[in-house]
Amino acid sequence: MTLISPEYRSLQSQLHAEEESYGSASLAFADQIAKLIERRGIRSMVDYGAGKQRLFHALQERLPSMPEYHPYDPALDAISASPEPAELVVCIDVLEHVEPEHLDAVLDDLARVVQGLGFFSIASYAAQRVLADGRNAHLIQQPMEWWLPRLWTRFRTPAVNALPDGFWVMTTLRDG
DSSP, rough: SSSSOOHHHHHHHHHHEEETTTTTTGGGGGGHHHHHHHTTTTOOOEEEEEETHHHHHHHHHSSSOOOOEEEOOTTEEEEEOOOOOOOEEESSGGGGGGGGGHHHHHHHHHHEEEEEEEEEEEESSSSEEEEEEEBOSSSOOHHHHHHHHHHHHTTTEEOOOOOOOOEEEEEEEEEO
């Protein structure tokens, strides 16, 4: 199962290295994720597409004790090992960056890793950043109505919240 092409991995790695603010979208959800961790007593989490791990640092400031934290990003050597399942999997501002031909594989991998809850945010607009090959950094620019059926084949979505420029979902695995 291929989650990212070697060429795109290189482009993403380059963006992470060159753009200081690249990967800061997770900060907007830090309060919400911290409350979720506290309310649910989450003991393990995967930050799927963690990039510079800004969410980890934001959660450290908000929580009296951190759950076991596993960052994952296939574009960054140090955190590219396939993650083990966790009670909470957050995937913030990641799925719209996935190569369209690998989206099903990535969604299947998310379903493999989500042991309890998933929190996914997806932007539906053109990013300000452009890749070195000229493509927009948001390779998939589709509305919530396009995304939800793809999520529903793998997850139940007890919470869906539309945002002005995208949406977030709370997910659990589908039964059977």
